[in-house]
Amino acid sequence: MDQVEKIFETRELNVNMGPQHPATHGVLRLVLDLDGETVVNVTPYVGYLHRGIEKLGESLSYFQALPLTDRMDYVSAMSNNIGYVVAVEKLFGIEAPERAKFIRTMVGEMSRISNHLLWLATHALDIGAMTVFLYCFREREWILELFEKICGARLTVTYPRIGGVRNDITQEFLESLWKFTEEFPSRILEYETLIDQNRMWLKRTIGIGVISAEEAVNWGLTGPTLRGSGVPYDVRKFTPYDAYDRVEFDVPVGTEGDTYDRYRCRMIEMRQSNNIVRQCIEKLPPGPIMADAPKFTLHPKDAMFPITHPTKEHAFYIDEKVCKGCGMCLRACPVKAITGEKKKPHKIDQAICLQCANCLAVCKFKALKIVPGGKGLSEDKLKELAQAPLPEEITKAKEHLVEHFTFIKRGPRAPEGDLYVATEVPKGELGFYFVSDGSGKPYRMRVRAPSFIHAGVLPRLCVGHLVADVIANIGTIDIVLGECDR
Amino acid sequence: MTFKKFIKTVTFIEILKGMALTLSRFFSRSVTIQYPDERRPIAPGFRGQHALAKHPQTGEAKCVGCGLCATICPSQCIHVFREKGKVSRYEIEVLRCIYCGFCVEACPYGAVVLTENYEYSDYSKENLYMTKEKLLSNWDKYMPGNKGEEYFKRFWRPMSGDFETPSQQPMFRGKRS
Amino acid sequence: MTPDTFIKFGIDVLIIVIKIAVVLVIGLLHVAYATYFERKVIGHMQVRLGPMRVGPHGLLQPFADGIKLFFKEDLIPEKADKVVFYLAPVIFMASAMVNLAFIPFSHNFIIADINIGLLFIFAIAGIGVYGIFISGWASNSKYAFIGGLRSSAQVISYEIAMGFSLVGVMIMAGSLNLTEIVRAQENSIFGMYAIPQIVGFVIFVIAAVAETNRTPFDLPEAESELVAGYFVEYTGFRFALFFLGEYIAMFIMASLCTVCFLGGWTLPWYVLKVLPFLQHVPGIVWFLIKVYAFIFFYYWIRATVPRYRYDQLMSIGWKILIPVALANILVTGLVKILL
Numbered sequence A: 001m002d003q004v005e006k007i008f009e010t011r012e013l014n015v016n017m018g019p020q021h022p023a024t025h026g027v028l029r030l031v032l033d034l035d036g037e038t039v040v041n042v043t044p045y046v047g048y049l050h051r052g053i054e055k056l057g058e059s060l061s062y063f064q065a066l067p068l069t070d071r072m073d074y075v076s077a078m079s080n081n082i083g084y085v086v087a088v089e090k091l092f093g094i095e096a097p098e099r100a101k102f103i104r105t106m107v108g109e110m111s112r113i114s115n116h117l118l119w120l121a122t123h124a125l126d127i128g129a130m131t132v133f134l135y136c137f138r139e140r141e142w143i144l145e146l147f148e149k150i151c152g153a154r155l156t157v158t159y160p161r162i163g164g165v166r167n168d169i170t171q172e173f174l175e176s177l178w179k180f181t182e183e184f185p186s187r188i189l190e191y192e193t194l195i196d197q198n199r200m201w202l203k204r205t206i207g208i209g210v211i212s213a214e215e216a217v218n219w220g221l222t223g224p225t226l227r228g229s230g231v232p233y234d235v236r237k238f239t240p241y242d243a244y245d246r247v248e249f250d251v252p253v254g255t256e257g258d259t260y261d262r263y264r265c266r267m268i269e270m271r272q273s274n275n276i277v278r279q280c281i282e283k284l285p286p287g288p289i290m291a292d293a294p295k296f297t298l299h300p301k302d303a304m305f306p307i308t309h310p311t312k313e314h315a316f317y318i319d320e321k322v323c324k325g326c327g328m329c330l331r332a333c334p335v336k337a338i339t340g341e342k343k344k345p346h347k348i349d350q351a352i353c354l355q356c357a358n359c360l361a362v363c364k365f366k367a368l369k370i371v372p373g374g375k376g377l378s379e380d381k382l383k384e385l386a387q388a389p390l391p392e393e394i395t396k397a398k399e400h401l402v403e404h405f406t407f408i409k410r411g412p413r414a415p416e417g418d419l420y421v422a423t424e425v426p427k428g429e430l431g432f433y434f435v436s437d438g439s440g441k442p443y444r445m446r447v448r449a450p451s452f453i454h455a456g457v458l459p460r461l462c463v464g465h466l467v468a469d470v471i472a473n474i475g476t477i478d479i480v481l482g483e484c485d486r
Numbered sequence B: 001m002t003f004k005k006f007i008k009t010v011t012f013i014e015i016l017k018g019m020a021l022t023l024s025r026f027f028s029r030s031v032t033i034q035y036p037d038e039r040r041p042i043a044p045g046f047r048g049q050h051a052l053a054k055h056p057q058t059g060e061a062k063c064v065g066c067g068l069c070a071t072i073c074p075s076q077c078i079h080v081f082r083e084k085g086k087v088s089r090y091e092i093e094v095l096r097c098i099y100c101g102f103c104v105e106a107c108p109y110g111a112v113v114l115t116e117n118y119e120y121s122d123y124s125k126e127n128l129y130m131t132k133e134k135l136l137s138n139w140d141k142y143m144p145g146n147k148g149e150e151y152f153k154r155f156w157r158p159m160s161g162d163f164e165t166p167s168q169q170p171m172f173r174g175k176r177s
Numbered sequence C: 001m002t003p004d005t006f007i008k009f010g011i012d013v014l015i016i017v018i019k020i021a022v023v024l025v026i027g028l029l030h031v032a033y034a035t036y037f038e039r040k041v042i043g044h045m046q047v048r049l050g051p052m053r054v055g056p057h058g059l060l061q062p063f064a065d066g067i068k069l070f071f072k073e074d075l076i077p078e079k080a081d082k083v084v085f086y087l088a089p090v091i092f093m094a095s096a097m098v099n100l101a102f103i104p105f106s107h108n109f110i111i112a113d114i115n116i117g118l119l120f121i122f123a124i125a126g127i128g129v130y131g132i133f134i135s136g137w138a139s140n141s142k143y144a145f146i147g148g149l150r151s152s153a154q155v156i157s158y159e160i161a162m163g164f165s166l167v168g169v170m171i172m173a174g175s176l177n178l179t180e181i182v183r184a185q186e187n188s189i190f191g192m193y194a195i196p197q198i199v200g201f202v203i204f205v206i207a208a209v210a211e212t213n214r215t216p217f218d219l220p221e222a223e224s225e226l227v228a229g230y231f232v233e234y235t236g237f238r239f240a241l242f243f244l245g246e247y248i249a250m251f252i253m254a255s256l257c258t259v260c261f262l263g264g265w266t267l268p269w270y271v272l273k274v275l276p277f278l279q280h281v282p283g284i285v286w287f288l289i290k291v292y293a294f295i296f297f298y299y300w301i302r303a304t305v306p307r308y309r310y311d312q313l314m315s316i317g318w319k320i321l322i323p324v325a326l327a328n329i330l331v332t333g334l335v336k337i338l339l
């Protein structure tokens, strides 16, 4: 025997699973060491979908960074959006109005359903149940259509806003969502008919990827992946955000901590989410959908109408007496219509001016005047008109416009400090950690992505099982590589 | 193994149930939409390709060239070039756009909108580089009549109504369970 | 030898050649439309439509697929064992095709009516696994290798169960000749052996699914684990050969089931008694209906259930199917002796 081993070296079969592999949910790469069919070692490699979202977040204003979160966990973009805005609202110290909170809870739970549907679909497909996949997609499509109805996008929704939501929901949407919630439980039964008691499903999931409660906590697992092991930890219950303290729901937990328990947890969670959506619809209060926090939200468009409406032909004029010659307007003007030397009164060349109001927004000395209906008038005439007091509505509009310009150019200013805010996304605990230096952009934005942490536990779950169980384990921890790699 | 369980095992009851379901679905209507022949309805306010709004009276572009859209755009794909008193070029790199709709929200003049057009795939990059002319013609194509006005009313947000309680708000009117 | 016998021999050969041609054409057309049928059936079960683009209701889809596969680039992995790599799909496909010769489609339509037809089919089907195994080996790819290993283990173990499940039929019919088996069923009380031999029938069905590598026993292919298993490195026409082979093997299994358990081209006497006009329908129609019902069942199963794991599959084969099949043989034998 020794002789043989000397001549023929024996070692494990080294198999590269991914980054292109149908079952690795994107671009996860696992290097498996196989002894026959038994897995002796697993090394996950992540980073194939790295787009530097954390770094990008530091170069965009708090308002602009929102679409980045869509692209982390694109399967449940809505929940990620909500996680982000909840965190930023905490940082700013503002609070969304009740109605917005209920809407956000509602769409958040819809997103949980859609995420769990996709999870079930792919998990079942990996284990070979092809039909469940398409049945799940049928319902997911329904939810995506509902998303489209509220915000115009199906996947990357960018619907919540700091301080509320983008737009109010419509009656039609409410009704179709209600119809969905009435229909959905029977659809869940359909999936369960196919797999819940199926002997093959049971054989493939019971006792696979077992992890004890203590170990699961130590590995940092969250969400249903943790709850499958019997730890009833749910951010929605422990530190309720949005309207979660006003709706009733249970947190399902498993007992064994195996793949089947995690599957059961998610199935029950879908039903719970469905209930939460129904409660939100019923309890939806009337009221505003954006917080009244002018420094942190966009400004109402109609308030600026007296200046910005296309029928208004205003001219902009610099009052020579007030102008200090600071040059701010000169730098802000996109067409270089303003001329003037430093410390001397500046002047607008009306022939070049676009009437875009950039200069208006930067002048700190109120030297810039709006001349209502002054477009095309001569210099002298403008000079004369500029002295006249402005109507009330234009003054108001001017205030809004100035703040709107400042908001967009600099971003909402956050107070200095740092904070960590966690929300419960379908995959687990999504945390945002901000370090703010008081500017319009975060100094550091760190995302605690559940997928990343769950991907780390794969070796622990897979070693000792067979190749086929690796697939089941990838499915059961429910990862999305977009979020894992960021 | 109890007797009941044994019976369940040898009769394949759970598999038969599943098969009954798939068979019943075999005879039910399929949900497929034959895409180029049929299209699913697009919800109003869909965030598709851009268009530059035209002035309702003069028919010229409403855009004054303030550049706020270019500033807010998270993917920096809007380029505004001005020349003496007018916007000479207004270009959007469609391939970089992520359709977040921030440009619409940022524009104080209501000059840019997202239309319902999602079928703009092409073989050349030039065709996907939207110039001012193409954007203006998009307006005629996808926002005819007062569709544009409707769009602004519903999807150009926020409006003052969002900060207060409007009189007519969608509420649940069905029966409460 | 007189010229008379010579001519007779010539005519015999001619008839056989024609029969072969007919069977081959039917076989290949069957494969083409079995794929179409499968996609449609599974599609509708999954609330989809299946192929719809090529021709009305996608009826020309199989030809489009065939043409596409034919013109596709033929890739061979660099370090593949070339000769073996070329040979594998041919072995796989040929072994499946040869079996068509022993299937009695009707009481007078069989290419080779030999006495040990049943055994022969087993023997030839057993050769098919070599095609799978050596393709896995020759591809010089780990996925293909694992797929090949799984497959050979699987086919070998399920062949035993399948053989045992058919022993009951042999005992009841007292023959290994497939035509004889059908005749024996025709004259039996139940009209088909699926009823008295229900245990054997169930085992046969399970083993047949496993033998042809179909869900839930499609581990060698397991697209989510091994991507495509043993033929992962095959492209173009070579891939098509595997594909053809698989569907012909399915057809063989379905025919075998029809012949041994469902009464072949005959109808049970009680059905004919109630609906006497049915005896005017040619036997081949019943045969094909039964075969396609069985194939539909294959698809139906595929649309419903998940996949087993490799070790579970083996333990089902060895620990459940084979003992139960043995018990079935025992009981059948006892009953036969006692009656």
Ligand code: SF4
Pocket (backbone or CB within 6 Å): A316, A332, A333, A334, A335, A336, A337, A338, A348, A352, A353, A354, A355, A356, A357, A358, A359, A360
């Ligand atoms: S309104 Fe615009 S274009 Fe005119 S001067 Fe001011 S910044 Fe320049």
Ligand code: SF4
Pocket (backbone or CB within 6 Å): A318, A322, A323, A324, A325, A326, A327, A328, A329, A330, A345, A346, A362, A363, A364, A365, A366, A367, A368
């Ligand atoms: S910013 Fe105001 S004060 Fe400064 S140069 Fe311009 S108009 Fe004068």
Ligand code: SF4
Pocket (backbone or CB within 6 Å): B069, B072, B073, B074, B075, B076, B077, B078, B092, B096, B097, B098, B099, B100, B101, B102, B103, B104
């Ligand atoms: S939709 Fe978003 S990404 Fe596209 S141009 Fe507008 S702001 Fe930029």
Ligand code: SF4
Pocket (backbone or CB within 6 Å): B062, B063, B064, B065, B066, B067, B068, B069, B070, B080, B106, B107, B108, B109, B110, B111, B112
């Ligand atoms: S589209 Fe609107 S925001 Fe953009 S440059 Fe034109 S006016 Fe300004």
